[in-house]
Amino acid sequence: MGNKSLIFCGNSPEFLDEKLTKESTAANGGTAFRIPSLINANGTLIAAADKASCGADWGYIELAVRRSEDGGKTWSDIESVAVPPARETRKSAECYASAFYIDPCMAVTKEGEIIMLADFWPECMGIHKSKLLDKKKIAYAMHDGKMLPLIYDRNNNFYYVLPNGEVLDSKKELTNYTVKAPLGSLYRNNEYLGNIYLNGAMGKNEESAKTTFGAPLKTPKRCYVFMLKSTDGGKTWSEPKDITNMILEKTDGTFLGVAPGTGLTLEDGKIVMPLYTLKNGSVSVFTTDGGETWHRMRRNPYAQNIGEWQMIAAPNGTIIGLGRQKIFGKTPVCISDNSAKSWIKCKKTALSAPQCQKSVITAGGYVFCSHPSGKERENGVISIGKPRMIKGSYEHIDWFKDIEINKGFFAYSCLAQIDDDTIGVLYESQPSSYIEFQTFKISEITK
Template structure:
């Protein structure tokens, strides 16, 4: 008993006098005391609330900053239920003040009773065009049926674009023929954002399932002609799924993937040739996950530091939305801050025009799908 009392006294002392100190252990264990509260509500705004604006549920967020500095919050508007199947539109809200206030909901892709979702926009810096790959399937075909090859239709890859800073969007065009192999059933773009490489190549992280295997795999698609045509890139390995990418300082690409290896850890792979071939995936022991989508971006700031940001529910359950920071190109993650302690799931990071970090993520009180919220915070908060 006396040892327990001594421990408690010491713990209280350090909490009172060193509240922001992080106690580092090994590379595979980031030891720090999660706040039970997370980021203050004054720094968060609910952008989409399920059960409003004509939709039962909003899911699958993407956060995107346009060339003019406008902030776009993009997601799926699910008409009838929370289900991944049914009448699902792609919807968008726009902010002209860095995410403080938001304009009205816009429906940018609607195929009647069918599914139009999985946004993963990418900006061509040379032309200013925003390319938006999405995926489509018949509303009565379930993911299980599509994956098993027993559905009426299949999953398709479509592309739309905006040439006016995201204010209006072209009619989606089907690019499945050049971006999906014949023996693939399920298919998904992102979700999150794509990237443009130093070479000008546009690259979209994706995933698929192979007929007869019951297995997901990550892959990428890319364009070398400013988005006019798209090609299928490489496949890192088996039992990987939704993924996001960054280009490393040495020109290689790091792909961070949802995993079905049964480890509750993220897996990563590297490409040295623009996404056409990949190394065998390896698990990252610092990035725990509940088998869920995650976000990965490079934070540019003033260019004086090398910083990669990662967000996901940092738990084996879909709770504890957390942002982590790497100074060594994703090799280690020594910094972490809890944004929201409760139920949370998919997320998307962006560097806002102000220099703040924006995190658009799913959260709720009883389940993660009650609302999609934008959290904003300075890098100083993350690094404190």
């Protein structure tokens, strides 16, 4: 084991052991943290996570990043790169009076640009309270050859939002409303009417964030996929952009979400990102133009995998996807031999883990997978294996060794290759608000 450091640390005893909150500083701190993502962009490490007002999977949640230009020895101060609109930001799991981002997943283009996808939810409790979701409302509709977002009034009349923010009524006639993207501010002429992602009046603010109130026209409550991009190694980021209209299928229901961790950059420059639904399995989407447009195979819209998943490329270009178990046991696997256009379900691989996200990368001819090794979310390890070709296809990974990351609690994690002989892992070592980073030498752990 090499360098070890604390990257994100909560400062609230309500969500983290009080002794550990004393390690929270202006450089690494916030109320609560979860869901790590880690990538190497031309030698600069980018660590991302959910920065939240509480330990729940809803409420006020920003996306935050830190950068390292020396292989993880030192890190920049924490910076929020995506901030949701909110009516309240109370430090309580009972509060959900806010839109929120959650579950970052990053990839690096051949040109070194960073793409981040994440879920975005209007004010609700996400998948944890489905009765709050708008199952019968359509989120997008075709107009003039473009798939446009819809917003609704309290009588369920719908309106089209044009790319320039102008709003058409259901008869496709221009109104005096405008919507400011991506924050969702609604105006009538020059009068501010509130936010289309929020429900009611402004409330209590405990995070020093900018709060507002709900607009009379609202977007359907469902999960949206937003994209951010950095062209300078993570120093600055674009405004979040809704890409859901390019990849959504009717059969997805109210949830098409991002599988947190990292995407995969293929030899031809294509970026493949892992998503999933609650009904039909995993989903891969891809871009060939640096995130300007996104695509999804319509004939084979789902991969037969389970929930959150991650991907690697075998030596011959076959893509192998490792999924999340429903119960403790072997890991679900699917493969693609055509650059993620379609997927084939395979036998489970002999890598046992509980129901939890895992991370997988290739480096130095090996496969590395970080995950909890206990029956519960505990005892983090990096499993080491080698892809094996059978009948011309790399469908199997021979796992031969586990390297201990920690003892005790271990949940979500993300691996990245730092240099020719070093990998790093960003991981949750507490149920909430404590995300650490460690490095390992490939030559040492593969002996």
